[in-house]
Amino acid sequence: MAALHALTQAPRHAGGDGDVSGKRFLIACGGTGGHLSPGIALAEGLVACGHRVTLLISHKKVDARLVEKYPHFTFLRIPGAPFSWKPVGLARFLWQQLKGLAFGLILVRRERPHAVVGFGGFTTASIILAGFLHRVPVALHEANHVPGRAIRRLSKLARRVYLPPGVALPGLKEGKLLSLGLPVRREIVREAAASARTALDLDPKQPVLVILGGSQGATALNDWARANAAAFAADGVQTYCVTGLGKNQGEVTEYLRRDGGTAKVIFSPFCDRMGTLMSAADLVVSRAGAGTLAELARCGTPSVLIPFPHAADNHQEANARYFMEQGGGITLAQSCMDELAPAVRELIANETELRKFRDALQRLDQANALGVMIADIEQLTGGTSAAPKTASSSAPLHASAGGSTS
Numbered sequence: 086m087a088a089l090h091a092l093t094q095a096p097r098h099a100g101g102d103g104d105v106s107g108k109r110f111l112i113a114c115g116g117t118g119g120h121l122s123p124g125i126a127l128a129e130g131l132v133a134c135g136h137r138v139t140l141l142i143s144h145k146k147v148d149a150r151l152v153e154k155y156p157h158f159t160f161l162r163i164p165g166a167p168f169s170w171k172p173v174g175l176a177r178f179l180w181q182q183l184k185g186l187a188f189g190l191i192l193v194r195r196e197r198p199h200a201v202v203g204f205g206g207f208t209t210a211s212i213i214l215a216g217f218l219h220r221v222p223v224a225l226h227e228a229n230h231v232p233g234r235a236i237r238r239l240s241k242l243a244r245r246v247y248l249p250p251g252v253a254l255p256g257l258k259e260g261k262l263l264s265l266g267l268p269v270r271r272e273i274v275r276e277a278a279a280s281a282r283t284a285l286d287l288d289p290k291q292p293v294l295v296i297l298g299g300s301q302g303a304t305a306l307n308d309w310a311r312a313n314a315a316a317f318a319a320d321g322v323q324t325y326c327v328t329g330l331g332k333n334q335g336e337v338t339e340y341l342r343r344d345g346g347t348a349k350v351i352f353s354p355f356c357d358r359m360g361t362l363m364s365a366a367d368l369v370v371s372r373a374g375a376g377t378l379a380e381l382a383r384c385g386t387p388s389v390l391i392p393f394p395h396a397a398d399n400h401q402e403a404n405a406r407y408f409m410e411q412g413g414g415i416t417l418a419q420s421c422m423d424e425l426a427p428a429v430r431e432l433i434a435n436e437t438e439l440r441k442f443r444d445a446l447q448r449l450d451q452a453n454a455l456g457v458m459i460a461d462i463e464q465l466t467g468g469t470s471a472a473p474k475t476a477s478s479s480a481p482l483h484a485s486a487g488g489s490t491s
């Protein structure tokens with residue numbers, strides 16, 4: 086019951102109950118970067134409008150690492166465990182959900198939020214149910230082109246369900262659905278390639294290939310990077326591979342180029358400047374998580390996508406297919422990894438092709454997703470607050486006091 090104890094000890098928001106300016110929101114977004122990043126983006130937007138937010142995250146290492154950069158927000162760790170059909174895993178899941186529900190009920194009673202917003206995953210269910218039981222408006226956001234288990238089950242409790250363009254949820258009551266892209270954190274912007282490379286300690290003049298495996302890293306892509314980086318370096322292409330936490334300690338190697346000089350190969354366990362890294366890249370090889378795809382579109386960086394073949398309901402394949410159909414990149418099945426190096430070699434040298442992808446990415450970028458979501462949440466919770474501030478990227482953050490995790 087440590088989490089419940091932590092909740093009763095957790096700091097209250099600045100302004101307290103007597104502060105009537107702005108509204109209070111709970112955002113359930115833990116378990117993986119793909120849920121956490123849009124949750125942080127929404128928090129940034131709501132706070133810039135004068136509201137107060139608490140973000141509910143999981144106990145996973147990746148959540149802890151991702152939130153390090155946002156000490157001005159209040160994060161609470163909610164009990165939860167991933168779903169499993171195996172008896173021990175199922176028992177753990179049910180027990181943690183029960184603890185999560187108790188946690189959620191106390192939290193919602195204490196905070197009296199104007200709405201609870203969930204981004205899916207195993208930490209969402211308990212807090213959404215708690216909000217529903219307390220008759221608080223509930224909204225759900227699905228990032229993937231195949232809705233996940235949590236969103237499918239909880240959609241009946243929600244007043245609003247945000248789904249990616251072209252995605253439907255059978256049985257969803259009319260009027261509940263709003264088609265919406267993924268809110269992207271405000272630090273993710275296109276930077277000049279040369280300065281982005283310099284910031285990452287890369288040569289600003291040499292092409293860059295970036296390898297990304299989502300928030301946890303992808304062993305198949307890391308192995309491929311290790312096997313091919315020296316050959317790319319010989320051709321004068323620098324490689325930057327983000328391996329995932331615990332999958333390497335960080336390495337920088339210089340290889341000889343065929344034409345003289347050297348090219349760098351960097352392996353890093355985590356990147357907390359994803360906008361800079363994507364801006365530095367001529368081409369990205371990546372898994373097809375919805376968060377990464379939205380950020381690639383925002384930064385206008387072409388990609389070769391290798392969907393994670395074991396993702397629930399093969400949703401990464403559906404994400405990648407949509408992205409490819411819109412002209413944002415190309416897709417290759419993991420079973421065809423031997424075709425990846427020739428494809429990368431051909432594409433990274435083909436400026437005409439890369440430019441076509443960049444043009445399509447500009448059209449794919451859902452730049453207004455955050456603004457639309459905030460306007461809709463305002464409306465769901467009774468209209469705009471007394472003194473709204475703009476959600477522009479230049480607005481100062483003034484989140485709840487005592488930004489903390491517990």
Ligand SMILES: CC(=O)N[C@H]1[C@@H](OP(=O)(O)OP(=O)(O)OC[C@H]2O[C@@H](n3ccc(=O)[nH]c3=O)[C@H](O)[C@@H]2O)O[C@H](CO)[C@@H](O)[C@@H]1O
Nearest residue numbers: 117118119122228299300301355356359374375376377396
């Ligand atoms: C294996 C799996 O099922 N993954 C799912 C998980 O994605 P997962 O969390 O793996 O990956 P996503 O690509 O969706 O998002 C990763 C997020 O983490 C950030 N990041 C990542 C690595 C890093 O070093 N630094 C960093 O900041 C990225 O900038 C991005 O914002 O949730 C997504 C959203 O539901 C799904 O689409 C993915 O299919």
